[in-house]
Amino acid sequence: MTNTGAKYPDISDILQRKAEGRKEIAARTFGQKIAMVEAMRERLAPLKRLREKERTEREKAGAVKS
Numbered sequence: 001m002t003n004t005g006a007k008y009p010d011i012s013d014i015l016q017r018k019a020e021g022r023k024e025i026a027a028r029t030f031g032q033k034i035a036m037v038e039a040m041r042e043r044l045a046p047l048k049r050l051r052e053k054e055r056t057e058r059e060k061a062g063a064v065k066s
Contacts, residue, residue, distance in 0.1 A: 025033070 025036070028036070
């Protein structure tokens with residue numbers, strides 16, 4: 001295998017922050033973790049509704065063409 005001389009950016013700060021975040025989440029109580037998941041679901045709800053609406057519209061358009 002040859003060395004192509006490719007240089008990659010230093011992402012050690014990103015990896016360190018991710019590790020810190022994992023430790024912070026691990027230190028939370030079970031109730032706090034549940035609340036975190038519920039908050040994520042609430043943030044994703046509009047996106048899920050839009051995706052479902054678009055899927056339904058595509059299915060209707062496909063049914064009309066047939």
